[in-house]
Amino acid sequence: MSSFCRFVLLGLFGISLLPACYPPPALAQENPYFVAYDHYLEEPGNLEIEYFSTFGTQRNGNNFHAYWAEFEYGATAWWTTELYLDGQTTFHDSTVFTGFRWENRFRPLRHEHWINPILYAEFENINGADKILKDVVGHDVEADKAGLNAEARAEREREFELKLILSSNVKGWNVSENIIAVKNIKNSPWEFGYALAASRPLALKASAKRCTLCRQNFVAGVEMYGGLGDRHSFGLHDTSHYLAPVLAWNLPSGWTLRISPGFGLNDNSHQFVMRWGVSREITGFGSMVSRLFGGRK
Amino acid sequence: MKAIAAALTVCVSFLAVSVLLAQSQNADKPTADAAPKYDPTLYAELQKAPEKARNRVNPLQNDPDAVAAGAILFQQHCAECHGDSAQGSRKAPSLLAPEVQKATPGTLFWLITNGVVRKKMPVWSKLPEAQRWQLVRYIQSLGAGAPESPAPKL
Numbered sequence: 184m185s186s187f188c189r190f191v192l193l194g195l196f197g198i199s200l201l202p203a204c205y206p207p208p209a210l211a212q213e214n215p216y217f218v219a220y221d222h223y224l225e226e227p228g229n230l231e232i233e234y235f236s237t238f239g240t241q242r243n244g245n246n247f248h249a250y251w252a253e254f255e256y257g258a259t260a261w262w263t264t265e266l267y268l269d270g271q272t273t274f275h276d277s278t279v280f281t282g283f284r285w286e287n288r289f290r291p292l293r294h295e296h297w298i299n300p301i302l303y304a305e306f307e308n309i310n311g312a313d314k315i316l317k318d319v320v321g322h323d324v325e326a327d328k329a330g331l332n333a334e335a336r337a338e339r340e341r342e343f344e345l346k347l348i349l350s351s352n353v354k355g356w357n358v359s360e361n362i363i364a365v366k367n368i369k370n371s372p373w374e375f376g377y378a379l380a381a382s383r384p385l386a387l388k389a390s391a392k393r394c395t396l397c398r399q400n401f402v403a404g405v406e407m408y409g410g411l412g413d414r415h416s417f418g419l420h421d422t423s424h425y426l427a428p429v430l431a432w433n434l435p436s437g438w439t440l441r442i443s444p445g446f447g448l449n450d451n452s453h454q455f456v457m458r459w460g461v462s463r464e465i466t467g468f469g470s471m472v473s474r475l476f477g478g479r480k
Numbered sequence: 481m482k483a484i485a486a487a488l489t490v491c492v493s494f495l496a497v498s499v500l501l502a503q504s505q506n507a508d509k510p511t512a513d514a515a516p517k518y519d520p521t522l523y524a525e526l527q528k529a530p531e532k533a534r535n536r537v538n539p540l541q542n543d544p545d546a547v548a549a550g551a552i553l554f555q556q557h558c559a560e561c562h563g564d565s566a567q568g569s570r571k572a573p574s575l576l577a578p579e580v581q582k583a584t585p586g587t588l589f590w591l592i593t594n595g596v597v598r599k600k601m602p603v604w605s606k607l608p609e610a611q612r613w614q615l616v617r618y619i620q621s622l623g624a625g626a627p628e629s630p631a632p633k634l
Contacts, residue, residue, distance in 0.1 A: 212557070212606050212607060214606075221606075222603075223602075223603065223606045224602065224603075226602045227600045227602065228571075257602075259600065260595060260596075260597040260598070260599075260600050260601060260602045260603075261597050261598070290597060290603075293594070293597050293598065294594040295593055295594050295603060295605050352605055355608050355609070357606075384608055387608040387609065387610040387611070388540075388549065388608075388610040388611065388614065389549040389550075389552060389553050389610075389611045389614055390545075390549060390552075391545035391548035391549045391552070392548075392552075393552055399608075399611075435556070466560045467560065
């Protein structure tokens with residue numbers, strides 16, 4: 184790895200530690216999902232910094248640890264924009280930076296409904312060594328990740344991804360369905376995928392005392408996701424699918440911890456995927472940056 | 481190397497957009513953190529609550545812990561914009577205003593649930609229904625002057 188790469192990675196690591204020094208905490212009441220999205224956007228002007236890891240087993244290859252940092256900003260109450268930086272370490276191979284993603288989520292409706300739609304648009308510029316498994320689409324299978332990093336990173340993947348996010352709240356449960364369509368800007372067919380999720384806080388009423396281990400601070404659920412083939416071969420053959428229990432712990436200090444052991448549901452899937460993550464929200468980030476650059480005091 | 485350069489470019493663009501948005505959000509606002517002048521039009525959204533929602537009764541009206549729990553929730557989720565004592569700030573109006581204090585519990589619940597998305601108040605249906613009712617109890621308790629249970633400092 185060049186010294187420039189080291190410098191950039193150290194810088195990113197430093198940025199991810201910034202929230203620890205920044206005083207105003209915000210209990211974000213985050214959902215526990217790693218792959219699926221619900222219909223809640225970031226609060227306007229807030230920046231959420233997140234770090235996630237994915238450990239995956241690999242047959243006919245080396246296990247890997249993939250990770251990504253997310254910078255999620257609430258531009259308005261109906262628009263959230265987010266930047267991802269991805270990397271991975273394949274054991275007995277190497278560590279590589281695999282690219283970036285820029286996503287935007289829009290809320291088209293003013294009020295809450297039985298089913299709440301969110302429109303999602305993302306551009307990603309990653310290489311073939313990316314293994315974060317943030318979404319599984321088309322005919323993505325375990326064997327795709329078995330190659331050496333040196334070969335895989337030579338493949339460029341510049342893709343547009345669209346999602347229709349549908350999300351409902353029923354008796355304390357959140358139920359979310361994501362329909363995914365991805366198009367590589369090279370001459371590749373549209374690929375499709377899905378993510379389904381449900382979660383619920385362990386207690387619906389808040390405690391009258393401030394507490395860290397109260398049941399209402401924990402949100403548990405399950406998510407399921409996988410590919411649905413492409414435009415030429417839509418369906419479940421040669422696709423991979425996963426089922427993963429999820430758990431989030433929203434600490435009163437403003438931090439959120441998440442964990443999720445995932446299990447492949449067929450022979451095309453990684454047998455086991457362990458995910459964990461940590462996030463923290465910086466309230467009033469937009470105003471802070473504005474003041475930094477001479478905006479209104 | 482190219483990918484890193486591209487990532488840095490995106491980072492810088494992201495920061496620039498953040499600054500522009502933040503400045504546009506602040507452009508029409510008075511001094512930072514000062515409570516805004518009383519403006520009845522800020523409360524117009526309350527009038528839009530449907531009849532059915534307006535008439536809903538708070539199921540936690542007689543819950544002795546609801547105000548204290550609501551105070552904690554308020555500090556965690558609302559005080560950033562509405563102020564520690566709900567007095568309002570440059571970001572969001574006062575909740576001590578008569579329009580809010582005279583509103584029915586159902587109206588407040590409806591507003592918290594739906595937000596005012598076009599005016600930067602987020603949807604708060606991510607909080608379970610019981611917690612939104614606890615918030616309503618706390619907000620209404622402010623109408624008597626001092627809160628029944630002062631909001632704890634976090």
